[in-house]
Amino acid sequence: MRMVLKILLGLIVLLLVIGGSFVAVIHFGGVPQYDPPRIDLQVELTPERVARGKDLSRMSCNECHLDFEKGRLSGRRMFDVPPVFGVAYSTNITQDPVHGIGSWTDGELIGLLRTGIGRDGHFSMPWMPKLPRMADEDLYSLIAWLRSDDPLLEATPEPNRPQELSFLAKFLSRVAFKPFEWDGAPRVAPSPADPVEFGRYLVHDHLECYSCHSADFKTVDDLDPPASEGYMGGGNRLLSLDGEIILSANITPDHETGIGAWSEEDFVRALREGIRPDGRVLRYPMSRRPEYTVEEAQAMFAYLRTVPALRNPVDRRFHEQGGPALADGRAIYEKYGCITCHGPDGRGLGNLAANLKRFPQDSTLAAWIRNASLFDPHTRMPSYEGRIRESEYEPLVRFVRGFADQAAASHR
Ligand code: HEC
Ligand code: HEC
Ligand code: HEC
The missing domain is CATH 1.10.760 (Cytochrome Bc1 Complex; Chain D, domain 2)
Structure with a gap:
């Protein structure tokens, strides 16, 4: 009997050791490494590619990599990665040779964007999108733009912050999040005629x-x-x-x-x-x-129009529209969804604490909110013309200005 107990005990200890080492490997080993794809290719820079790449980057890269205060693609904290995954940061993709991607080859960049594996074998987590099927010409345009003299890409010596990933994120990076295979086959976009x-x-x-x-x-x-x-x-x-x-x-x-x-x-x-x-x-x-x-x-x-129609009512949780005009700035900021893009303290997209200096007058600030695309046709900010009630602009502008005062107070 004692023998059986001993064996059982031994087994339990063994299981604990195995389980413990498993946890330790994941915890300390972090995200696994892979062999980066070897792609030997030099993208030819043409003005057309640079222009197309600039648009593609505005659509699919800038929102995450832009430091809104510096105005450079030098990386920032990702506020919309679910907290169960920890805290994630986008990286510096300016032309800085040490902290950015200035010393990456075109092949290394293509390898990362196609598969998710960086040149050091590091796997980029799912919040960094991969483009395994984007047409070669579109991808080369992105690379051409990343090499261009656009001010957003000016070498910025901002070190990358280490990712603070949770155990769950590290665990999933071993069992679920996987790099894409790369077969090197040419990818061509279908013709717009179809x-x-x-x-x-x-x-x-x-x-x-x-x-x-x-x-x-x-x-x-x-x-x-x-x-x-x-x-x-x-x-x-x-x-x-x-x-x-x-x-x-x-x-x-x-x-x-x-x-x-x-x-x-x-x-x-x-x-x-x-x-x-x-x-x-x-x-x-x-x-x-x-x-x-x-x-x-x-x-x-x-x-x-050609995909199967699915009956799936989604509770969108929109704020009530209409009703009486509000007088409380924060309530207006929430009602019109400003808070979903700018966050509770004005530090989501854009930077309402730091960037309002370019609107010294309240009337110009209100004009931006009314129709930002008159100031910048590429802005991501929707136009509120005809949506926000006239009497709501004044309390909203006052509330938005308050972010700068809050930031100044917290620096003191
Ligand atoms: C949704 C946010 C998001 C978008 C959109 C995005 N990135 Fe990223 N990017 C990240 C994050 C976060 C990382 C760091 C990922 C990691 O290490 O786990 C990253 C990493 C990178 C890296 C790796 C740099 C290094 O030092 O390893 C490059 C290069 C890069 N992104 C380029 C791009 C390009 C080009 C685009 C547009 C096609 C793009 N990113 C779009 C969030 C994003
Ligand atoms: C990062 C996630 C994300 C991506 C990528 C994305 N969407 Fe959306 N989309 C959403 C969310 C969330 C909403 C709901 C927004 C809201 O309720 O205010 C939405 C709303 C929409 C709506 C409005 C529908 C309605 O009934 O209000 C359209 C149209 C739409 N998306 C099309 C697209 C198309 C086309 C693409 C690809 C080019 C795309 N989306 C990519 C997350 C996304
Ligand atoms: C769908 C996202 C979105 C919504 C909703 C939105 N904004 Fe913006 N806003 C942006 C982005 C992105 C910028 C950064 C500059 C750009 O892209 O042009 C910006 C810039 C600004 C700026 C200029 C300061 C800066 O950092 O550039 C102000 C002021 C501003 N927004 C106020 C508001 C207010 C007030 C509301 C609500 C009435 C609102 N925004 C709603 C996305 C949004």
Whole structure:
């Protein structure tokens, strides 16, 4: 009997040791390393590629890599990575040879963007998008732009902050988050003359609309997007920059719960201007992309018309519209969704504590809020013209100015 007990005890100890080492390997080993793909290629810089790459970067890179105070792509904290994964930072992708990507080869950049494996074998977590199927020409345009003399990319010696990943994130990086395979085959975009195919390319291979717009990130199929659970039917839980859950919209052609009743024009406006047909402004993370041409937006609409309609009512939790005008600045800031992009302290996208110096007068600040694209046609900020009540501008402007005072007070 004592013998049996001893063996049992021994087994338990052994299991504990194995379990413990497993936990230790994950905890201390962190995200696993991989062999980076070897790609020997030099991208030719042409003005057309640089211009196209600039637009692509505005659509798909700047929002995360831009330090809004410095005005450089030198990296920042990612406020919308769910806290269960820890704290994540985007990296410095300016031309600084030490801290940025100035000394990376074109092949190393392509390898990272295609597979997620950096030149040192480090795997970029899922919050850094991968572009395994983007057409070569689009990808080369991005690289050409990253090499250009755009002020956003000016060498900035800002060291990368170490990722503070949770155990769960490290664990998933071993069992679930995997790099994409790279076969080196050429990738060519379909011709815009075939809008449905061209639209499919844009919806699947550029911004990965399907990954946010299907049921759940956990069941998204990156290799065959239409096989994702609840493909394009919405309801995926995303975080806005004030930490609230914003459910993605159903963008299948279902008439009641999707966008089946939207016209092509409604869709183009939502995508390029960030405004729904009912006049509501779309909230983070669905910020407008004015860089899409009308033709590209129309092609996406044509493709989305062909996907199976899914009946899936999503509780969008919009604030009430109409009703009496509000007088409390914070309530106005919340009601119109400013807080979803700018966060509770003005430090989400943009930087309301630091950047308001360029609007010395309240009237110019109000004019920006009214229609920011008159100041900058590429802004991600939607136009509030005709949405915010006239009497609400004054308390809103006063409230927004208050962020600078709060920041100054906390520095003292
Ligand atoms: C949703 C946010 C987000 C977007 C969009 C994004 N990135 Fe990143 N990027 C990150 C984060 C976060 C990391 C760090 C990931 C890690 O190490 O786990 C990163 C890492 C990188 C790196 C690796 C740098 C290094 O030193 O290892 C490069 C290069 C890069 N991104 C370029 C791009 C380009 C080009 C685009 C546009 C196609 C882009 N990123 C879009 C968040 C983003
Ligand atoms: C990072 C996640 C994310 C990505 C990527 C994304 N969306 Fe969205 N989208 C959302 C969320 C969340 C909403 C809901 C916003 C709200 O309720 O204010 C939304 C809303 C929309 C709407 C409005 C629908 C409605 O009923 O209000 C359209 C149209 C749309 N997205 C199209 C697209 C297209 C096309 C793409 C790809 C080019 C795309 N989205 C990429 C998250 C995303
Ligand atoms: C969908 C996201 C989004 C929403 C909603 C939004 N903004 Fe912005 N806003 C931005 C972005 C991004 C910038 C940074 C500059 C740019 O892209 O042009 C910005 C810039 C600003 C600026 C200029 C300061 C700076 O840092 O550049 C002010 C002021 C501002 N927003 C106020 C507001 C107010 C007030 C509301 C609500 C009525 C609001 N924003 C709603 C995205 C948004």
